[in-house]
Amino acid sequence: MPSTMVEKIIAKHSEEPLVSPGEYVMIKPDYSVSSEPKWQVIENMIKDVGAKGFVHPERVVLVIDHSCEVTTHGPIYEYHNLMRSTAKAQGVEHFYDIGRVGLRHQVMVEEGLARPGGLFFSDEGNLANAGAVGALNFAITYEVYVTMIREKNWLRVPESMRIKAVGKWRRGVTARDLGQRICADLGPVGGAEKAHQYEGDAVYSLSMDERMNLLSLHYHTGSDTAVMKPDALALDYVRSRTREPFEVVESDPGAHYSDVLEYNVSQLEPEVAPPPSPSNSKPISDSLGVEINEACIASCGGGRLDDLRAGARILKGRKVHPGVRMFITPISQEIYKAAVDEGLLGIFSEAGAMVLPPSCSTCWGYLGRMQAGEVMIATHQENYQGRNGSREAQVYLANPYVVAASAVAGKIADPRPLLEAN
Amino acid sequence: MNLILRGRVWKFGDNISGDDGIINMEVVRTQNYNPDELRKICMWRYVPDFYKKTQKGDIIIAGEAFAHPPHPPVVIALKSCGISAVIAKSFGHGFIRKSLNMGLAAIVSPNALEIGEQGDIVEVDPLEGEVRNITKGTSYKINPLPEFMVEMLEADGLVPYLKREFASQASAGSK
Helix, strand or coil: CCCCHHHHHHHHCCCCCCCCCCCEEEECCCEEEEECCCHHHHHHHHHHCCCCCCCCHHHEEEECCCCCCCCCCCCHHHHHHHHHHHHHHHCCCEEECCCCCECHHHHHHHCCCCCCCCEEEECCHHHHHHHHHCCEEEECHHHHHHHHHCCCEEEECCEEEEEEEECCCCCCCCHHHHHHHHHHHHCCCCCCCEEEEEECHHHHCCCHHHHHHHHHCHHHHCCCEEEECCCHHHHHHHHCCCCCCCCCCCCCCCCCCCCEEEEEHHHCCCEEECCCCHHHCEEHHHCCCCECCEEEECCCCCCCHHHHHHHHHHHCCCCCCCCCEEEECCCEHHHHHHHHHCCHHHHHHHHCCEECCCCCHHHHCCCCCECCCCEEEECCCCCCCCCCECCCCEEEEECHHHHHHHHHHCECCCCHHHHHHC | CCCCEEEEEEECCCCCEHHHHHCCHHHHHCCCCCHHHHHHHCCCCCCCCHHHHCCCCCEEEECCCECECCCHHHHHHHHHCCCCEEEECCECCCHHHHHHHCCCEEEECCCHHHCCCCCCEEEEECCCCEEEECCCCEEEECCCCCHHHHHHHHCCCHHHHHHHHHHHHHHHCCC
């Protein structure tokens, strides 16, 4: 029976030769990935069920990435030592402490843990950036502990939906704009019990960074995961990271899909999503002129090297508006170093933006919080009420060109005239 | 092992809100997981005093997007009112996983609304994949759940199921 690549990868990790959407299967994942905010609760759950230890510590990935700066907001930095001691006691090789790699999304790809044909459980849907190397992320929040203490956990097989993008990317339009448009078109439940399969020459003309940004946005549609068949560019990336074997899995011709969405990116404008969610995204003209107080380039959906380069293109030779504070967070040490080597951090500093350490930082409101009545524009994942400080503050989501242009203008601004000038 | 869920039908339409209809935004914000408090507000938007009217074992049938969005107190509220199963055409994202893990049988079925009318007595056999309407004498096919899933439901959810597993491992002396 012809199967999609999602169905095939799930089958490979299950006891079945073939799986169908709607089926429940037991999965042995390659990895179980957790960050630190839920770690105390996870340890309590492990103790509560009577487990003694990790069955395969080499398959456990633990990362401190939310509270690396160790500030006073919330108690989660108290869990750092708990995670450290458990990692040591259980012999977890893949434990990434403060200063080591960065966000767990980057750990998975930069350390070569996400590989073509792979499947892992994690705590959040945005780890589907790993889909850019053909690996499946399934987010089960606290439940990641289950495959730390036993071999398998269950999964409901999603339907696959094809999302095909063709055309030429215009100046000032990025993968994020396509991602936000998809979030708006599908809405918060349009992808429920489904997996996004990305294809088309516009997807494959993207850099690895851009592919990861695009795939990381999928979960705002309620979907289970996102993936694309890895091409030569993706395989080169993987081979530069690991010598572990992998298998490129692709969908069979004639496989069944729930939907096919088609986009021509030549027709896309930069998008801006007013609060309260990415599903609220609209073309930029709807939000032009909104005055802002804060601008952020950050997050697992907008803090990669290409995002920093985009910000630098706009900020070079310009200043952040006096009414605006700007925060820029490279999401891994490797990205941070590349930004140094390319002179980007110097551009940011000269422009008056603050560069922050590789971490989740401003995205979840740990840093860069707002007061009542303030407005932010950011490359973050979420913009629900109260996310970034006061419940009476507002967050707009957009690509890094828009964020940087708005930071300069003091209000939401179209970056395209500035890019022409450059 | 043969899990049969039996109870009276509660019939709902499409788009029954989870966070803002089955429960309220206040309990979501305060992360209130207290079953005694949650049962009193359960279904506040749709059936006043729902908790006074339900019996243990009652079964909900519904249309599209049942319980969107579904923070965990949604499932706790339904269970605390005695609901043993929800059969719907589609669910809010995350509801199925949360429900099954908490011992509430959530089953997707395109024929959900044909199964019966408000108040009918039905029996749900998840292993067989069948719903029998005792009141009307009719029966319907639904997608069956695999044995491991029915075992987990019988144990009343993931945590009791795991506890049982680790307790028997400990007594058997294995890892």
